[in-house]
Amino acid sequence: MPHTLTLLGTKGGPAIRPGGPNPTSMLLTLCGRRMVIDCGLGVSRGLVETGMSLKELDLVFITHLHSDHVLELGPLLHTAWTTGLDHPVTVYGPPGTRAVWTGFLASLAYDIETRIADEGRPDLASLVTVTEYGPGVILQEGDLQVEALRVDHPPVTECFALKFSGAGKSVVFSADTAPFPPLADFARHADILVHEAMLPEGLDSIISRTGNGSRLREHLVASHSFAADAARIAQQAGVAVLVLNHLIPADDPAFTEEHWHAAVRPIFGGDSVVGRDGRVITL
Template identity: 40%
Template sequence: MKITLLGTGCPQVSSARRGPANLLDWQGKQYLIDCGSGVTQRLVEAGTAGRAIEALLLTHLHSDHLVDLYQLIVSSWHQGRDRPQRIYGPVGTKRFADGLMALWKPELDARIAHEKRPSTKALELDVTELQPGDVLREGDLTITAVGVRHQPVTNAFGFIFQDAHHRVGFSGDTAYCPELIEASRGADALVHECFIHREIMIRPGIRSEEGTRNVASYHTLSSEVGKVAREAQVKCLILNHFVPVEFDRAALLAEVRADFAGSLVVGEDLMRFDCAARSLTHNGAVIGF
């Protein structure tokens, strides 16, 4: 299994950190976890494209995790995809996807008529709505949907990917979550969100103290995420989906390291972790674990 961090940001606009999205490569098959802003560009930069995606798995229906869904669909069609888009997500995913395609139907009909492409299969959506505990089987690969704690969002998942040799987890958005800890126990890698509360600046007219507390309540704080990894006994903790997008990396590393002695990565867009090789690559550098 290979993990690529496509977008490690949040709703804040950043040229360095695109919206939340991760790619898992299993035996050459590509699985996309979330579909944040800039995901189609990051896929190309990572050496693949939307046309190659085996399935898209949505952790929940917050806009920063799916805002580029239509872009993914249309760009995959332009790239020559010859099969429907498979989408898995929580209850409400089908209504959202159907509404999205209905909204863009006049524009899409005009494109189809004018561009004369050989197939429109890529514009068809095969949507499956999941419940916590549901397991998908893709050959020898199993994908388990883990209900996480992102209240007031009632339908939010983390995902565990496992085959005979490796297991990796993706937290999605969640507060401290015993269910996710148990599901990811002993994993080769846990890709986990990180809310860096000490870096959040209260700005009148933009961000209030009350609003910041509310947002922090359904995310995992930087002071907690190391404890999560330690309790789950994961081999490697990969931090991503940072709030805010700009922060002191050395300070974050020290904070999390105080609770977790295992391999620890402060994620950046386009980092790639190879479970079998126990290696991390980024910007030409290769680091062995």
């Protein structure tokens, strides 16, 4: 099984628009495992479009509990179950993830109980284990290791960058974060750093379409990173490839891939990739 990263949803924020990209979700294939990172709206369809059968699902990681990263966690697990999932699945998430899952089970109790009785399905709740994590190594399984680093995403305190290492490769996901210098050490010499990114000149566009005016701008600037910030972290870390993801704005035709590359090129000397739903990157 080749080592690949597939971007399933690449826009920042929970809103979706006609013809535009989906919120955050990714599929990492490493050490013979398929691992889902974040479950924004559209993750189930995105996984199916890669050719993966949802009944093969077994490892899911959530970086934080903003809706554009966790909204489709329950529906993904339920849809995998209705597809034929019959083996254990482990979900790694920050504190509060277990409550998200149990709340989903409660909301779909009628459907789940009916399908167990009427279709002979296994008990969905017993198939899923939620492991809530903090900083440090959160999974060690053979050659595969996953580590977490708390990043700066106010007002969310339980938000974590994740590093996946194995088979001589390493991939780091920044999660949502303001510029965070410790991330450079965390991502040192990674093959791929997937880092969130905004364009300064694109903020007016997203604010005018979404509303909330100055309050939204204040949040975006305090809690997120511009593309140039991501480039600085990547350059300091000495990573091979920088992937810009969780793009703001992601669906404004006034901004093309060249705008993103222009923001990164003067700072980062490695290869850069601009996130697009369905884009596959080979390690």
